[in-house]
Amino acid sequence: MKHQLKVEVKNQSVAVERFLRVVRHRGFSLLQLQLEVVDDKYFVNMTVDSDRPIHLLTLQLAKLIDVHQVELAEQHHQQAI
Amino acid sequence: MTGAELLIELLAKHGVKDVFGYPGGAIMPIYDALYGAPVKHYLTRHEQAAGFSAIGYTRSTGKLGVCFATSGPGATNLVTAIADAMMDSIPLLAITGQVPTAAIGSDAFQEVDVLGISLAITKHSYLVERAEDLAEILQEAIHVATSGRPGPVLVDIPKDIQLAQVSFKPWLAADDYQPEVNLNEVAKANELLKEAKMPVAYVGGGVHAADAQKKLMAFLNETSMPAVSTLKALGSVLPDYEYDLGMLGMHGGQAANLAVQKCDLLVCIGARFDDRVTGNLSKFASNAKIIHLDIDAAEVGKRKPAEASLIADLHDSLPLLAHPQTDGSWLTHMKSMMVKHAWRYDYPGEKVFAPYLLNKLSQTMPSNGVVCCDVGQHQMWVAQHMKFNSPRNHLSSGGAGTMGFGLPAAIGVQVARPDDFVITVSGDGSIMMNIQELATIRRNNLPVKILVIDNQRLGMVRQWQQMFFEERYSETILSDNPDFVALAAVFGIKGQTITKASEVDDAIQALVDSKGPYILHACIDEQENVWPLVPPGAANDQMVTEVK
Numbered sequence: 001m002k003h004q005l006k007v008e009v010k011n012q013s014v015a016v017e018r019f020l021r022v023v024r025h026r027g028f029s030l031l032q033l034q035l036e037v038v039d040d041k042y043f044v045n046m047t048v049d050s051d052r053p054i055h056l057l058t059l060q061l062a063k064l065i066d067v068h069q070v071e072l073a074e075q076h077h078q079q080a081i
Numbered sequence: 082m083t084g085a086e087l088l089i090e091l092l093a094k095h096g097v098k099d100v101f102g103y104p105g106g107a108i109m110p111i112y113d114a115l116y117g118a119p120v121k122h123y124l125t126r127h128e129q130a131a132g133f134s135a136i137g138y139t140r141s142t143g144k145l146g147v148c149f150a151t152s153g154p155g156a157t158n159l160v161t162a163i164a165d166a167m168m169d170s171i172p173l174l175a176i177t178g179q180v181p182t183a184a185i186g187s188d189a190f191q192e193v194d195v196l197g198i199s200l201a202i203t204k205h206s207y208l209v210e211r212a213e214d215l216a217e218i219l220q221e222a223i224h225v226a227t228s229g230r231p232g233p234v235l236v237d238i239p240k241d242i243q244l245a246q247v248s249f250k251p252w253l254a255a256d257d258y259q260p261e262v263n264l265n266e267v268a269k270a271n272e273l274l275k276e277a278k279m280p281v282a283y284v285g286g287g288v289h290a291a292d293a294q295k296k297l298m299a300f301l302n303e304t305s306m307p308a309v310s311t312l313k314a315l316g317s318v319l320p321d322y323e324y325d326l327g328m329l330g331m332h333g334g335q336a337a338n339l340a341v342q343k344c345d346l347l348v349c350i351g352a353r354f355d356d357r358v359t360g361n362l363s364k365f366a367s368n369a370k371i372i373h374l375d376i377d378a379a380e381v382g383k384r385k386p387a388e389a390s391l392i393a394d395l396h397d398s399l400p401l402l403a404h405p406q407t408d409g410s411w412l413t414h415m416k417s418m419m420v421k422h423a424w425r426y427d428y429p430g431e432k433v434f435a436p437y438l439l440n441k442l443s444q445t446m447p448s449n450g451v452v453c454c455d456v457g458q459h460q461m462w463v464a465q466h467m468k469f470n471s472p473r474n475h476l477s478s479g480g481a482g483t484m485g486f487g488l489p490a491a492i493g494v495q496v497a498r499p500d501d502f503v504i505t506v507s508g509d510g511s512i513m514m515n516i517q518e519l520a521t522i523r524r525n526n527l528p529v530k531i532l533v534i535d536n537q538r539l540g541m542v543r544q545w546q547q548m549f550f551e552e553r554y555s556e557t558i559l560s561d562n563p564d565f566v567a568l569a570a571v572f573g574i575k576g577q578t579i580t581k582a583s584e585v586d587d588a589i590q591a592l593v594d595s596k597g598p599y600i601l602h603a604c605i606d607e608q609e610n611v612w613p614l615v616p617p618g619a620a621n622d623q624m625v626t627e628v629k
Contacts, residue, residue, distance in 0.1 A: 014196060014208070021200050059379035065205040065225055 015066035105151025108178025132162020137493030153191030168480025204232030286313030287351015316469030364620035450502035455511030485514025576600030
């Protein structure tokens with residue numbers, strides 16, 4: 001199933017590496033990725049695809065120290081951390 | 082002060098008295114700052130061992146474990162130990178030297194992208210790019226390693242930043258995201274507890290991480306709920322608890338596995354439904370509703386959905402659980418299962434029987450002694466046949482299952498707890514993985530005890546080859562092992578070899594009574610297997626107890 005995610009991360013390239021690694025490792029394919037810098041933060045919009053439930057990814061992303069917020073677009077589900 | 086001096090001063094400020102490591106070119110300023118410093122450095126003979134010693138240090142005390150390595154191969158040698166700490170949620174701080182900032186990315190001598198390597202094996206990691214950030218990064222690193230669900234943190238410090246003039250800046254942790262217990266979930270959990278006729282507590286390593294043994298025992302003593310433990314939880318349930326069923330899972334006890342398979346409520350306390358615990362997940366505790374207590378929201382529903390989840394520190398969540406008394410008929414059934422499936426030590430042969438040997442060690446060694454295991458058959462025998470009164474006294478590489486863990490971990494424990502009895506229980510395969518650490522024992526005159534259970538095989542792999550690979554013993558025969566007692570003697574360590582059951586009692590007593598380091602080399606039957614075993618893909622009530 002495809003899901004759209006909005007992720008706000010620390011403005012460091014390693015932060016992007018870190019969360020993209022989690023996307024792959026937790027079994028999600030990356031279909032689309034957009035990244036922009038606003039007010040010293042990275043905002044990432046991405047579409048992922050997997051047979052696995054999306055919470056298996058969002059909860060892992062939310063744990064990352066560099067990740068400030070994970071928002072699941074189509075369900076308007078937000079996890080502030 | 083220099084960046085290197087700041088590191089050492091900051092560690093001292095955080096109460097770090099001992100660190101483990103190995104010097105090299107890119108970390109020389111830090112080793113220079115260590116010279117005469119109040120932080121004592123223990124030189125191991127391989128960086129991996131420095132990592133495991135730091136893990137032993139923290140797991141046996143709750144204090145932060147710290148290890149140092151230089152750039153390139155020094156840092157890559159740390160990788161296995163850091164990954165081990167990640168899998169077992171251990172607060173480890175790894176400091177690596179890096180080539181100077183200007184040389185990063187130039188393929189300089191001993192340059193490796195350590196930050197890149199660290200991404201998959203740390204809770205978090207840093208490359209210090211500016212000297213003025215060093216103090217803040219180090220303080221944040223310690224905070225991240227030790228807060229929430231603990232884990233390893235790596236800080237990679239270029240040599241020029243170690244040499245740069247810096248000033249100390251106090252760093253205050255931002256208000257951490259602390260999950261608050263959801264009271265609706267508490268109400269649901271307590272309703273489930275009151276309805277349950279056949280509950281079981283499934284205790285995991287989270288109890289150790291949260292230092293919540295007292296609160297666990299308060300809950301168990303109030304409810305009399307039967308308890309099963311994961312490998313990492315062993316010692317959390319006190320050995321005199323009437324309904325302690327021991328370890329569950331692939332090599333768990335029959336009473337433990339059967340209780341979980343039959344129960345109608347499973348109270349998961351700081352565990353994560355690991356595949357070695359559950360066997361066939363779809364058939365695991367399939368009659369049970371589940372209450373899951375964990376500090377990490379990502380563990381709830383990861384492998385098994387829960388009817389009620391309390392996502393918080395166990396100190397906060399455990400006292401919120403209701404304490405209904407467990408149904409008497411269920412407890413009577415548990416008692417009968419414990420008697421029916423009790424371990425037997427009346428082995429008929431003349432050879433050393435490892436379960437008896439370990440049970441004897443358990444009875445003979447001081448009650449606050451620490452056992453550091455390696456990985457394989459001996460590890461499972463320790464879990465089955467020894468008793469521990471604290472999870473700090475049983476250290477085993479759980480998630481990663483790293484051979485070579487035991488000896489350096491025991492060194493770290495002995496440094497942290499110099500007056501306690503510390504022993505590594507190893508196999509003839511595992512002991513060779515970090516055998517160079519005998520030199521660290523000698524260098525520091527540490528009274529670490531070593532028990533090598535020798536079947537001249539990589540025993541666990543051999544057992545699987547026997548059971549599942551048509552007895553094709555590919556690369557598991559170690560009949561060319563060295564003479565372990567002679568090898569230890571080269572490092573000034575005394576010991577003896579035993580081959581007969583009749584020698585076990587005296588040999589264990591001699592081991593326990595020895596004042597300095599000591600090795601007991603126990604030769605067992607090469608065909609001995611670990612029972613019971615849940616075959617891959619099977620449910621936990623389909624335990625095998627012999628080769629068919």
